[in-house]
Amino acid sequence: MAKTDPRETPELDLMLHPHRSLSPTGFWILMSVLAGLSFAGGIVFWSIGAWPVIGFVGVDVMLVYIAFRASYAGGRAYEQLRLSPEALLVRRVSAGGIEETYTFQPYWLRVEIEAQRGRQTRLMLISHGRSLAIGTFLAPEERAALARTLRAALARLKQAPAAM
Numbered sequence: 001m002a003k004t005d006p007r008e009t010p011e012l013d014l015m016l017h018p019h020r021s022l023s024p025t026g027f028w029i030l031m032s033v034l035a036g037l038s039f040a041g042g043i044v045f046w047s048i049g050a051w052p053v054i055g056f057v058g059v060d061v062m063l064v065y066i067a068f069r070a071s072y073a074g075g076r077a078y079e080q081l082r083l084s085p086e087a088l089l090v091r092r093v094s095a096g097g098i099e100e101t102y103t104f105q106p107y108w109l110r111v112e113i114e115a116q117r118g119r120q121t122r123l124m125l126i127s128h129g130r131s132l133a134i135g136t137f138l139a140p141e142e143r144a145a146l147a148r149t150l151r152a153a154l155a156r157l158k159q160a161p162a163a164m
Helices: 024-047 053-074 140-159
Strands: 012-016 078-083 088-093 099-104 110-115 121-127 130-134
Touching: 012 140, 024 053, 078 140, 088 130, 099 121, 099 130, 110 140, 121 140
Parallel strands: none
Antiparallel strands: 012 078, 078 088, 088 099, 110 121, 121 130
């Protein structure tokens, strides 16, 4: 069995994904209930002679469907954080599949949470005059936990003895 190079094993390897609280099964159940209720309402309007309302009832179901599909499309975005002794690699992939890669030298890297207007915060990676906001789709508590995790991993990396 081949021995693995310790430099190839990352100190930290995280994948960050936007949270979607409604599962695909839940989505189809919700759409079925909404379509059923809208159909029943449309039948009531049709029976009292207001048949043009049926078209508008169908439009609102379609708009809800389109809104949920757009939300799920946004859920395909992710960020990968990979910390090794040589670098912190941030790989960001948008919902459309556009990839951006950022590299930071870990020994000079600062992890800060910046307060913005209101209660919003940003998790920033700062080094050598460059900064990058990460985890923008995370809840404030999740950003704080990520900051603690990154700081702890960076501290462990800085305390590790240099490889000879």
